Amino acid sequence: MEEPKLQLIIDEYLPLRDVVFNTLRQGILKGELKPGERLMEIHLANRLGVSRTPIREAIRMLELEGLVTMIPRKGAEVARISKLDLRDVLEVRRSLDSLAVSLACERITEEEKQMLSKTEEDFEKAVTTRDATTIAEADVKFHDVILKASKNGRLVQMVNNLAERVYRYRLEYIKDSRNHQRLIEEHRKIMEYIGAGDAENARNAIETHIDNQEKNIISQLEL
Amino acid sequence: MEEPKLQLIIDEYLPLRDVVFNTLRQGILKGELKPGERLMEIHLANRLGVSRTPIREAIRMLELEGLVTMIPRKGAEVARISKLDLRDVLEVRRSLDSLAVSLACERITEEEKQMLSKTEEDFEKAVTTRDATTIAEADVKFHDVILKASKNGRLVQMVNNLAERVYRYRLEYIKDSRNHQRLIEEHRKIMEYIGAGDAENARNAIETHIDNQEKNIISQLEL
DNA sequence: ATAAAGCACATTGTATACAATAATATTATC
DNA sequence: GATAATATTATTGTATACAATGTGCTTTAT
Numbered sequence: 014m015e016e017p018k019l020q021l022i023i024d025e026y027l028p029l030r031d032v033v034f035n036t037l038r039q040g041i042l043k044g045e046l047k048p049g050e051r052l053m054e055i056h057l058a059n060r061l062g063v064s065r066t067p068i069r070e071a072i073r074m075l076e077l078e079g080l081v082t083m084i085p086r087k088g089a090e091v092a093r094i095s096k097l098d099l100r101d102v103l104e105v106r107r108s109l110d111s112l113a114v115s116l117a118c119e120r121i122t123e124e125e126k127q128m129l130s131k132t133e134e135d136f137e138k139a140v141t142t143r144d145a146t147t148i149a150e151a152d153v154k155f156h157d158v159i160l161k162a163s164k165n166g167r168l169v170q171m172v173n174n175l176a177e178r179v180y181r182y183r184l185e186y187i188k189d190s191r192n193h194q195r196l197i198e199e200h201r202k203i204m205e206y207i208g209a210g211d212a213e214n215a216r217n218a219i220e221t222h223i224d225n226q227e228k229n230i231i232s233q234l235e236l
Numbered sequence: 237m238e239e240p241k242l243q244l245i246i247d248e249y250l251p252l253r254d255v256v257f258n259t260l261r262q263g264i265l266k267g268e269l270k271p272g273e274r275l276m277e278i279h280l281a282n283r284l285g286v287s288r289t290p291i292r293e294a295i296r297m298l299e300l301e302g303l304v305t306m307i308p309r310k311g312a313e314v315a316r317i318s319k320l321d322l323r324d325v326l327e328v329r330r331s332l333d334s335l336a337v338s339l340a341c342e343r344i345t346e347e348e349k350q351m352l353s354k355t356e357e358d359f360e361k362a363v364t365t366r367d368a369t370t371i372a373e374a375d376v377k378f379h380d381v382i383l384k385a386s387k388n389g390r391l392v393q394m395v396n397n398l399a400e401r402v403y404r405y406r407l408e409y410i411k412d413s414r415n416h417q418r419l420i421e422e423h424r425k426i427m428e429y430i431g432a433g434d435a436e437n438a439r440n441a442i443e444t445h446i447d448n449q450e451k452n453i454i455s456q457l458e459l
Numbered sequence: 460a461t462a463a464a465g466c467a468c469a470t471t472g473t474a475t476a477c478a479a480t481a482a483t484a485t486t487a488t489c
Numbered sequence: 490g491a492t493a494a495t496a497t498t499a500t501t502g503t504a505t506a507c508a509a510t511g512t513g514c515t516t517t518a519t
Contacts (some may be wrong), residue, residue: 028502030296053470064504066289069472070296073253077300086510088471101390105335112331167324171394251472276500287474292502309480311501 029067034074036061041080041091042180052081052089078174096234099179103230106175107223110156113172114203114219116163118212125162126208132158133204137197145188152187155200159207182230195225252290257297259284264303264314265403275304275312302401319457322402326453329398330446333379336395337426337442339386341435348385349431355381356427360420368411372403375410378423382430405453418448 037057040046052072054065061068072089075081082092121129132155139151153176160169176183186192199222206215260280263269275295277288284291295312298304305315344352355378362374376399383392399406409415422445429438 030502055470058504065471066503066505070293073293073296074300077297086471098390101388104339104388105332105391105394108331108335109328112328116327165324165327167321168328171328253472278500281474288501289473289475309501 029063030070030074033057033061033063033067033071037071037075038078038080041075042177044181046091048091048093050091052091054088079178094178096231099182099230099234100227102175102178103223103227106172106179107220107227109168109172109175110219110223111216113160113163113165113168114207114215115212116165116168117159117207118210118215120164121162121207125158129155129158129162129204129207133200136200140193140197143190145184148187148193149184152196159203162207179226179230182233183226185233186226186229189229192225192229199225252286253293253297256280256284256286256290256294260294260298261301261303264298265400267404269314271314271316273314275314277311301397317401319454322405322453322457323450325398325401326446326450329395329402330443330450332391332395332398333442333446334439336383336386336388336391337430337438338435339388339391340382340430341433341438343387344385344430348381352378352381352385352427352430356423359423363416363420366413368407371410371416372407375419382426385430402449402453405456406449408456409449409452412452415448415452422448 037046037052046052054068054072057068058065072081072083076083076089080092081089083089132151136148136151136155139148142148156176160172163169187196199218202218203215203222206212206218260269260275269275277291277295280291281288295304295306299306299312303315304312306312355374359371359374359378362371365371379399383395386392410419422441425441426438426445429435429441
């Protein structure tokens, strides 16, 4: 009987519920806790060395976050993702990323432009390593700069939450080296349009970017 | 010392945490619990006749929902909403409502078209009552039909969550009878464009609709 | 041998008890 | 009288205890 090794993510003086929340969240995103897997309170409490109270509160949060599904009188399980869910998520994400880019065109500062340029270079370097996790992280950073440049905190939070849900699938997408060159080109275009303050073209570029992701992820699911 | 009368919203066999969640949520949305007001666990537990456990779990959910803010080692308070927050929320909502309308144009069924027409008539009737709550409810129903017609569950959930945050302010907007005729006209236009499957114009119409709300709400805050 | 009844167990839901901490009031000392 | 030290209290954070309920297994009766 092999147990996925949940590593407690300890941050001194963060309430245990948040520690547990982060731990379970990571476990789900990394795939250590698989969709459909039951999350039993006592079991988790023992494994993480805490009582049921913080576990329960963390589960409440994960539930609202959409990463966990409650089954009445049965308990929690890791949310299953259907093809329809994924379509819904990507549809919304496309729209919000598009908004973010267009806001960024208006609101980006000079410093942020330089930052964007730097993260884009980092991304190109990351691609040469051929390590999926490294590339994924560089990609996240690039998009993060754009998001933050939108100066809309709510938007940042919502897009991150959506991105979270497709993280596992995007990782597969990024592993496929056939996509690398296109990713770089798309990033460059997006960056240039933002730099020029050309919202119209920047929107189109990011929408294409997301569409390509979507096609790829959906074709994965069809296997 | 006058206490706002939180009415427990009892739904047989719903866990207490959800009952408490709904109760507090309504209290906040209706303004019985005011922004900045502290939510103390024992206090609430006594008033609602339950223990601290369900109260705490409800607070965790309200926190993720954004209706409550946690202050470290101090507890929860009803979320304060700043002008900037409001701008952020409306900016995102505008974009998502626009998406919903355009999806609805593609995916709406005949039944839903009739439903939309009916809720629009209901809205016009509600306006004649001059009762803000009645009008607000009819307005919510109208928008709900459009949202559901988008056939995107995630989108429905996200827009509802955003709408929640501006509920109180929109109520003020709706109270002002000078806006009524324009609201009706906007609704009619939106409905017609959706009926005709004209996504382009439908988007513009709903964006104008939200923009008008935004202007009005922001001018309220400036008083 | 099979089906039904009942019992034991596992698990969630709720309440309470205990610990830690921060804010406030009180007292003692200068 | 003012200030610092201390005690008290209010409140959150965490653990445990108790209640209710559903599930699966065992036992018994037909």
